[in-house]
Amino acid sequence: MKDINEDIAWAKINQDVLKSLENPRKLYWVIVLSALAVFSVGVGCEVYQYNVGMGVANLNNPHVWGLYIATFIFWIGMSHSGTLLSAILHLMHADWRKPIYRFAEAMTTFSLMTAGLFVMVHIGRLWQFYYSLPYPNERGLWPNFQSPLLWDAMAIFTYLSSSILFLYVGMIPDLAIARDNIHEGWRKKLYSALALGWEGTDRQWRNFRVTYLTIACFLIPLAVSVHSIVASDFAMSQQPGWHVTSFPPYFVAGALYSGCAAIITLFIILRYVFRFEEYMTLPILKKTVRLTFAISMVWTYLNAVEFASVWYSHDEASKAVLIQKATGPYAPFWWGMIFCGSVVPLVLAIKRFQTSIPVLFVVSLLLNLGMWLERWMIVAPTFSHGYYPWTWDHDQWPSLVQWGMVLGSFGWFTLLFMIFCKVFPSVSMYEVKEMVYHRKLHSKKSESQGAH
Amino acid sequence: MSVTNLLENWSQFRHFHPVDDKPHDPYKWAMSIDLDACTGCNACSVACYAENNIPVVGKERFSHGQQMHWIRIERYWDEDQNAVGGRDFPDQGAQFLPMMCQQCEAAPCETVCPVAATNHTSDGLNSQVYNRCIGSRYCSANCPFKVRYFNWYDYPSDDAWPAEMSQQLNPDVTVRGKGVMEKCTFCIQRVNEAKVKAKSEGRLVRDGEIQTACQQVCPTSAISFGNLVDTESRVHKQWEAQKVELDKDKQEKDEQEGGSKLRGYRILEELRPYPSVMYLERVRESAV
Numbered sequence: 107m108k109d110i111n112e113d114i115a116w117a118k119i120n121q122d123v124l125k126s127l128e129n130p131r132k133l134y135w136v137i138v139l140s141a142l143a144v145f146s147v148g149v150g151c152e153v154y155q156y157n158v159g160m161g162v163a164n165l166n167n168p169h170v171w172g173l174y175i176a177t178f179i180f181w182i183g184m185s186h187s188g189t190l191l192s193a194i195l196h197l198m199h200a201d202w203r204k205p206i207y208r209f210a211e212a213m214t215t216f217s218l219m220t221a222g223l224f225v226m227v228h229i230g231r232l233w234q235f236y237y238s239l240p241y242p243n244e245r246g247l248w249p250n251f252q253s254p255l256l257w258d259a260m261a262i263f264t265y266l267s268s269s270i271l272f273l274y275v276g277m278i279p280d281l282a283i284a285r286d287n288i289h290e291g292w293r294k295k296l297y298s299a300l301a302l303g304w305e306g307t308d309r310q311w312r313n314f315r316v317t318y319l320t321i322a323c324f325l326i327p328l329a330v331s332v333h334s335i336v337a338s339d340f341a342m343s344q345q346p347g348w349h350v351t352s353f354p355p356y357f358v359a360g361a362l363y364s365g366c367a368a369i370i371t372l373f374i375i376l377r378y379v380f381r382f383e384e385y386m387t388l389p390i391l392k393k394t395v396r397l398t399f400a401i402s403m404v405w406t407y408l409n410a411v412e413f414a415s416v417w418y419s420h421d422e423a424s425k426a427v428l429i430q431k432a433t434g435p436y437a438p439f440w441w442g443m444i445f446c447g448s449v450v451p452l453v454l455a456i457k458r459f460q461t462s463i464p465v466l467f468v469v470s471l472l473l474n475l476g477m478w479l480e481r482w483m484i485v486a487p488t489f490s491h492g493y494y495p496w497t498w499d500h501d502q503w504p505s506l507v508q509w510g511m512v513l514g515s516f517g518w519f520t521l522l523f524m525i526f527c528k529v530f531p532s533v534s535m536y537e538v539k540e541m542v543y544h545r546k547l548h549s550k551k552s553e554s555q556g557a558h
Numbered sequence: 559m560s561v562t563n564l565l566e567n568w569s570q571f572r573h574f575h576p577v578d579d580k581p582h583d584p585y586k587w588a589m590s591i592d593l594d595a596c597t598g599c600n601a602c603s604v605a606c607y608a609e610n611n612i613p614v615v616g617k618e619r620f621s622h623g624q625q626m627h628w629i630r631i632e633r634y635w636d637e638d639q640n641a642v643g644g645r646d647f648p649d650q651g652a653q654f655l656p657m658m659c660q661q662c663e664a665a666p667c668e669t670v671c672p673v674a675a676t677n678h679t680s681d682g683l684n685s686q687v688y689n690r691c692i693g694s695r696y697c698s699a700n701c702p703f704k705v706r707y708f709n710w711y712d713y714p715s716d717d718a719w720p721a722e723m724s725q726q727l728n729p730d731v732t733v734r735g736k737g738v739m740e741k742c743t744f745c746i747q748r749v750n751e752a753k754v755k756a757k758s759e760g761r762l763v764r765d766g767e768i769q770t771a772c773q774q775v776c777p778t779s780a781i782s783f784g785n786l787v788d789t790e791s792r793v794h795k796q797w798e799a800q801k802v803e804l805d806k807d808k809q810e811k812d813e814q815e816g817g818s819k820l821r822g823y824r825i826l827e828e829l830r831p832y833p834s835v836m837y838l839e840r841v842r843e844s845a846v
Contacts, residue, residue, distance in 0.1 A: 159736040160693070161710030166623025168704045170695035230693020230708065230737030237673045237692050247690075250674035255696055259672070343700040344666050344829055493702045493826055496632055496657065500623050 109202045109389045109541070116539050119385075123280075123531045123538075124287055126380040130528060133379055141520035148514010151507045152227050160230050164505030168497040169489040173508040174228040176482040177515060180364065181221035182262070182336050183357070183477065187365020188214025188269065189329040192276065193322040202393050204537040205385040209376060209523075210369050211273045212532065216522040217368075218266045220515050225259075227511055254338040261332045268328055272321045278304050278314065279536040296529075333361045340484060347427035347488040352415060356408040363405045363447075364477035366398040370470035372523070374463055376532060385533050388461045395460045402451035402473070409448070423493050430491040431483060435501065440483050446476025584762055585681035585753075587744050588786040588804070589770075590796045590822070590836040591656055595780035596631075598654030602772030602781065603629050606658075609745060609771035611731045613713035626707045628742040629658040629772050653840060656772070656781070659684060659705045659742035660825065660833035663804065667697035667706065675739075681753075682786075682834060683744055693737040702826050705741055712736035744783070745770040765791040786834075797822065802836050 130138075155162050165172050192207040226232055238249050238259055249256045282304035285297035304310060334354035341353035350356075373394065377386045416424045431440045450472045459465045491498055526532070606612065606629045615624055636651030661684045668676050668684065675690035676697055698706040713719075714733050719726075727733060730747040734740055748768050756763045765784050773781040784793035786804065797803075800822025801810040807830045811820040821839040 159711035159716075160708070161619065161622075161624055164622060165708075165710070167625065167698070167707055168623065170698045170708055228694070230695065230739075231691065232737075234692045237690065238694075247674075250669075250671055252669045253672040253674075253696065254670065255672035255694055339696075343670065343696075344702060345700065489699070492704065493829070494704050495634075496630070497704050502623065 109393075110205065110387055110538065111384060114384060114538075114542055116542070119535050119538050119542075120283055120287055122382075122384065123533045123535050124284060126382070126532060127284065127288075127293070127528060127530075131379065134524065134528070137375075137379070138521065138524045141517045141524065144517030145514050145521055146517075148511045148517060151510035151514065155227070155507055155511075156232060162505060163508045164503065165508075166500065166502055168492070168500050169486070169502035171228075171485050171489065172502070173482065173504045173512050174224050176485045177478070177512050178221050178224035178228065179336055179357070179481040179484070180478045181217045181224065181515065181519075182333060183361035183364045183481070184217035184368050185214040185221070185265070185269070185365065186329055186333060186358070186361035187369050188212070189325050190362055190365065191369065192272065193325045193329070196319075196322050197326075201541055202390050204541050205382075205387075205533050206369065206373060206390060206394070207537075208273075208277070208534045209372055209527070209532045210365075211269065211276065212523060212526045212530075213365075213368060213372060214269045215266070215273055216519050216526070218262065218269065219522065220519045222262060222266070223515065223518065224511075225262075254335065254342045257335045258339060261328075261335045265328050265332045268321065268325055272318075272325055274300075275314075275317055275321060276534070277530060278302060279306065280531045280534060282306065283535055284531060293529075330358055333358045345488050345492055346421065346423035347416075347431075347491075348484070349424070350412055350415070352408060352411055356405075356412060359401065359405045359408050360477060360480060363398070363401045364474050366394065366401055367470045367473035367477070370394055370398060370466055371474070374467050374470075376527065380527065380532070382533060385538055391463075391466070392460045395454050395466060398470075398473070399451055399454040402447070402454070406448040409444075427488055427491050431487045434487070434491070436483060436487050436490075439479050440487075443476050443479035443483050446472050447480060450476065584785075584787055586786040586804070586834075587661070587682055587749065587783070588793050588797070588834045588836070589661075589744070589781065589783050590793055590838065591782075592780045592838040593653070593655060593840045594821075594838060595778040596654045596656060597778055598631050598633065598652070599777060600631050601775045601777060602656055603627050603631060605771040605775040606742070608726075609728055609731070610743070611727050611733050613709075613716075613718035615711075615713070615718070619710070624710045626709075626740070628705075628707065628740070629656055631655070632657055651842070655837070657703065657705060658772070658835070659744075660703055660831070660835045661742075661744060663832035663834065664830060666700045666702060666829075666831055670696045670700045672696065681749075683746065683749075684741075685746070686739060686741055686743070688732055688734055688738045688740065691738040693739065695739065697739055702829055702831065706739050707741060708739050709734050709736050762788070796838075797836055800836065800838070804832060804834070807832070 163172060163174075188207075188211040191203050191210040195203040195207070226235060229235060237247075238256060240249050240251075240256070240260065249259075278301060281297050281301040285294065285301050288294050288297065334357065337353040337357035340348035341350055343349060370391070373386055373391060376382055413428060416428050419425070431437070450469055453459050453465065453469050459469075486502075489497065490500060490502065606627070607614065610628060612626050612628060615626060619625070632655045634653045634655065661682065663678075663682065665676070665678065665684045668678060672694055673690055673692055675687045675692070677685050677687070679685050693708070695708055698704065698708060712735055714735060728747070730751070745768075748770065752763045752768045756767070763785065765788060768783065770781070770783045773779075773783050782792050782796065784791035786794050786797065788794055800820050802822040802824065803809065807827050809820075809823065809827070811818045811823060814820075821841070822836050823839060824833045824836055827833065
């Protein structure tokens with residue numbers, strides 16, 4: 107089965123994709139308004155916490171980190187799939203990525219923005235946030251370059267700015283199409299400005315290709331390093347359960363995993379909301395599912411490596427944390443993580459389910475639930491069973507303020523994503539055309555070969 | 559840290575390891591706590607609250623674990639207290655351990671702070687700069703002893719010191735607002751006062767000139783505090799007698815087989831934070 111029907115006319119591609127920019131359907135408004143409502147809950151929680159103090163999050167003195175950090179890692183992880191699809195698969199000439207990479211890239215940008223919010227809500231003095239940014243300043247003070255948190259700040263800013271650039275550059279030919287096909291109005295002005303006078307000349311295409319490839323090559327090591335640095339926040343510390351050498355690759359695998367699962371979720375949603383059935387086809391979904399399955403097994407393997415290395419390390423404290431995770435108060439969540447992260451993906455191995463949309467929708471949500479639990483299970487249990495016995499009898503449960511903000515972040519992400527899909531073409535028109543064109547060339551070639 | 563630091567002497571900016579050419583010349587503040595003398599009366603904790611303007615958070619917040627006690631008395635019991643035929647109340651081998659910031663020489667909290675709000679001073683203290691702190695709480699996450707306390711609420715405006723009570727605040731100590739980390743300072747205000755006085759008289763601080771608040775109130779004199787560099791100081795003599803050395807992660811006591819007569823040890827030494835507080839083991843007649 108072909109990835110995409112090769113008989114689609116180029117004009118129809120333009121028409122179909124540009125239609126997604128106009129006249130929102132009712133379903134679209136439902137999603138946007140509910141996202142806005144959920145986001146306002148998060149904003150309310152933050153305003154309350156800002157005014158009263160961090161204590162309302164019900165964090166306490168040994169348990170100084172909670173859901174904010176866990177959800178921060180979750181969103182950073184989510185951002186990796188966009189780079190995987192657009193940059194890594196671009197270099198590997200995997201053509202099936204073309205109709206779906208645009209929204210994956212948008213997902214990268216928006217999940218990074220969401221992750222950034224969690225750094226803000228986590229710190230005790232938000233109004234002094236700029237202290238942690240490395241820039242020459244009148245205070246004559248620099249941040250501490252030894253701290254993994256500072257590396258975080260720098261890595262995330264770099265990654266965010268590069269992925270916005272990548273998203274934008276890849277969109278220029280499409281913006282020109284939109285400019286030429288849309289009625290007068292603010293959109294026309296916006297697209298004209300953003301298309302940078304694109305005319306589709308030979309020289310422009312050549313420069314465009316080189317630029318795109320360069321940014322893609324730049325972005326790949328960046329993506330890997332960003333999540334390795336987030337892993338360093340834990341691996342560089344001395345705490346049992348965090349001080350694990352295999353954390354950076356483990357985090358990167360986890361990131362790609364949750365990102366791919368999120369792509370499946372959004373694929374299905376977009377396919378229905380914008381009627382992209384012809385572009386986001388089942389064979390493409392199937393390839394994404396297979397990729398997700400492969401990554402889930404890598405993640406499972408790395409998880410096993412972590413447990414084994416802790417178990418055989420003879421480090422009593424780390425071992426105690428592992429046992430605590432499996433049997434202590436966090437056990438339901440820890441086993442939930444193992445179930446959602448390692449058992450549920452086995453469904454994806456069954457061929458029948460690889461194209462079954464309802465099954466995939468549920469599975470992809472479960473996978474992401476598992477990955478969220480994973481991040482929480484990395485952060486929280488270490489605090490309740492650290493080196494020092496005084497911490498062992500301290501329990502902590504996140505307050506509704508924390509849960510509200512976690513929920514709010516999903517609203518914020520959905521809101522940004524839905525607005526993006528209405529303002530910018532979420533399927534890459536020019537690359538879908540390439541797919542159709544290439545196919546035609548190939549089929550003509552084989553016909554002529556067959557004749558001789 | 560300035561740009562000059564960054565470019566020229568980055569490696570010397572922090573003391574990584576206590577074995578430098580000239581460690582802490584002429585002061586290195588250290589403590590020793592005799593657990594045999596400690597009765598667990600909590601006077602040290604109360605004195606610390608009074609001296610350092612620590613907010614009393616109230617019952618509810620305390621039960622949420624949001625307490626601020628810079629020095630806490632930990633209770634430990636013998637392992638067999640719950641066993642069948644175990645010992646009854648007075649003989650359960652109750653043991654107390656006063657725990658405060660260990661002023662580590664290679665402090666895990668210092669390296670991880672994103673804004674360098676916690677630093678090492680030249681006299682061997684682990685300082686906390688409240689104005690610089692942004693409240694990321696990474697220091698506490700990486701502290702093996704969990705002796706750092708975060709201001710979860712704005713206590714000054716939260717009625718921690720209602721009306722006349724605010725008159726009893728110590729004018730030498732900052733009152734901290736919400737969102738900053740704090741911890742035991744070894745009564746830095748007393749240390750600095752004595753240092754300034756000694757300097758104006760052209761001498762070094764004498765042993766016993768500085769008393770920390772906890773030391774001052776301890777009814778059994780379990781706590782001693784002083785300058786480890788000064789060979790005549792009580793702390794130095796205690797450390798020397800116990801053969802505990804600041805820059806080692808395994809002391810002679812641990813190396814002797816079949817139990818040692820030495821009593822001095824430092825908590826979690828094997829993690830190599832090089833703590834500045836030495837504890838003297840309890841001498842006990844009961845089992846364990």
